[in-house]
Amino acid sequence: MANPNDTFTKLCDHARQTGLLTSTIGILNWDEETYLPRDGRAHRAEQTALLAGMVHQRQTAAEVGGWLAELKESPLAADPHSTEGCVIRQLGRQYDKKTKLPQKLVEELTRTASLAQQAWVDARKADDFTAFQPWLERTIDLKQQEAAAVGVTDVAYDALLDDYEPGESTANVAQVLSGLREQLTPLVEQIVESKHKAPREILSRSYPVDKQAEFGKQAAAAIGFDFNAGRLDVTAHPFCGGGGPRDVRLTTRYDANEFAGGFFSILHEAGHGIYEQGLPADQFGLPTGEAVSLGIHESQSRMWENLVGRSRAYWEHTLPELQGAFESARGVGLDEFYFAVNDSRPSLIRTESDEATYNLHIIVRFELEQALLSGDLPAADLPSAWNEKYQQYLGVTPPSSADGAMQDVHWSAGLYGYFPTYALGNLYAAQFFDQAEADLGDLDDHFRRGEFTPLRDWLRRNIHQHGQRYSAAELVERVTGKPLSHEPLMRRLRAKFAELYDLP
Template identity: 65%
Template sequence: MPANHTAAYESLCSNARETAKLASIMGLLEWDERTKMPPAGGDYRAEQISYLAGEIHKRQTNPAVGEWLAALADSPLAADRHSESGTVIRQLQRQYDKKTKLPQSLVEELSRTAVLGQQMWVEARKADDFAKFRPLLEKTVELKRQEAAAIGFAVTPYDALLDDYEPGATTAEVGPALAGLRDALTPLVEQIVGSSRKPDGELLKKEFPLDAQEAFGKAASAAIGFDYEAGRLDVTDHPFCAGAGPRDQRITTRYNLHDFGDAFFSILHEAGHGLYEQGLPADQFGLPTGEAVSLGIHESQSRMWENQVGRSRAFWEHFLPQAQTAFASLKGVSLDAFYGAINEVRPSLIRVDADEVTYNLHILIRFELERALIEGDLQPAELPGAWNEKYQRYLGITPPNDADGVLQDVHWSAGLFGYFPTYSLGNLYAGQFFAQANKDLGDLPAAFRRGEFRPLLDWLRQQIHAHGQRWSAGELALQITGRPLSHAPWIEQMRAKYGELYGL
């Protein structure tokens, strides 16, 4: 191989790894901002993160990167697009092409506004005051429209933003997929709501001491494989997972004294994200071969551990006796009653508390609203009314206030437009992957009853985590399951599970 190809590749990788160090420092600052930072530190934190975002952008768009990529384009190192070097070259070329379209001033302003927006969102939600948040939301929407215009798009500006989270996906593909999922869900929800069987969700609304919730949540997440030597659990306003390095994953939750599920299932969800990050090749950190495929695949991991595992009967055959030791309020509660309570289906206001059946309707609402905001068909000032109208139409309920309505999610305050559809895509991928894992491994519920979660984790690491970005999300689904992404496996799982629970 010519020496110039080797030198160019080594320089390209070195630049990417050095850039990842800066990004991990920024990630740590962002984690601190949402967990430990004193409120008065917000303004300067915005300047710190804006500065780092600018420096990262400089490194990603350095003309030398373009020269290295040009030298490698037709080299043997790029010949196999799924090889280690082929993946690195292909994905960094994609990143370079996109990032060079963005002015550094816009990148810095987006980062600065995201920090200030999240700080203001916390205040506005606590005060139930959308008007307080609206100016920063208006600025964020305008900046995201500028970003989409700079990147370019064929049909809708929303495509340019969606691509950040689900590379290659388009609104024309995602919109019908979500609508198809809604159409398949609607009759199932109607059947469940009309059933005479009514699980007692109030079992989860008794008193659950916060220290016991933390201890139990940590024990359960460790049992499924989250490594607390390479991670930690903290408290925040809106649960998330953040990485500060290849062996440093931060997961967060929020606790409610009178709601067991609020913290517990968010811990499992965020641990699922953390397990993916902990399973990526550590020696490839900073390179595409050491990074997650897409947010849809990331969400497939978190939703699978939260729902297919954590809300399964088999999981609680193992964990309910431990929960009854930890919480006096669960003593004497039968497995049937508890299993019904954690899987109660009813239209609800809060997305993160939604049951797994109606959850996708929450996502559809956000997808439609944020697309309208970016396309200019909806103005931020009109958002609360539009939000309430859609909740009434899709879920039959109207939020009593903005804190439990339009202000409930952190995403828009952070500029994460295009993120929401990946939650539903994650559900579909989770259903498809779990069905295949159960087929390959044989009777996963039996393993869960014994408290054995390692076989599933090892399967996920071999099939998904170890490959980094060698394959696209769609290619990965086809390679693992032999079929393209489909909502059929997930719907089938929902019908089987809730058909039994509700006597359908």
């Protein structure tokens, strides 16, 4: 019988090499969304499809199954949270799932995602949903095939949700979001009815794009993003990607007459990037060097964007720097600016929505993509269904598909099951932040002095360094001593917006 340690080494070497291939796809995807010439899209689709097929072959190789079968019965798997136990458990889980997917389907999913994303960009610019509809229908068909092949439960959506939030169920997420909506809706109604209105025009003055880029980069560096191991570029839809913990690519978009969109996207993506840079670099390619779930990942971005970046204490420190960089911000008082960046109103665009309304945007998408995948909602009817839900939940109706059903890249990219992780991330973020404050003292005192390292280091110790040793639910309870709850988030939202809008 082979020595388990030797077998484990073979498994890890194989996984690391697979990780290198996967990271190469990551760089190609980043390039596609930033600098790739328009006419290079079809060729890029073939490149990424080929690499995706190679990755799938490696992940499902018979020798991997043999190594895992041997290791699962060895002492190395005894402690599921040890390095060895985590690697064996998580790679075994991945193997079981990947072996159910035909390689041709994996390649076609990748190829279609690449082409569909370009079709989405063009259709959104032209506000032409009918041009995008065939790609949407093709993507839905492929994701239905994927869900059927994986078959986690008899609910197709569970198979796709599991890719992003392992172990989570559609039913549980629906229950969580329903409870959150019940408490958010009356808060949003109170805000809408308030006579107090944020001085939003402060953020719509002239903010030259070149200065926004420089200021945003400085802000990302200040909260802990390492630009020696990353960069910042422009894209149609902001994201964080790259090739590993020492090569993290942030993207954003700018508007010369809209400061908040670009700036807070940078803080948001920098939060993702700080997580990526905080993962153990020596564990690259292994589960111990990868994020536990997208909900936890999103908790890091939302924490830096909202709990830090939209706090009064942050702007006590940062507003003078902003006024030094932009003439249009000079003479603006702290109270005015703080209210402006926390303006709350029902809006059309998810990425530009405020803390109070954001999760309502997620609920719309969560419900619609379930209906698309089940076949209850034909793709052709998506724009009208989208508009109906926006009117129902937010009281607004998109004037176009570009600001409605085509505003997000996720469905063209085949990322079904992804959206709920945004809402879970908000819940995780608030609960982690409360614990960080309990451990570190009043975080506002740190922010007023421009000190962000204590929070970043706390996150690295308690969240980043663990990789996938613990499930998201286990990690929350391990860090905070409590299961996930919506109360920390709702408590913060009520306190902040009651003060700003003079609510009872």
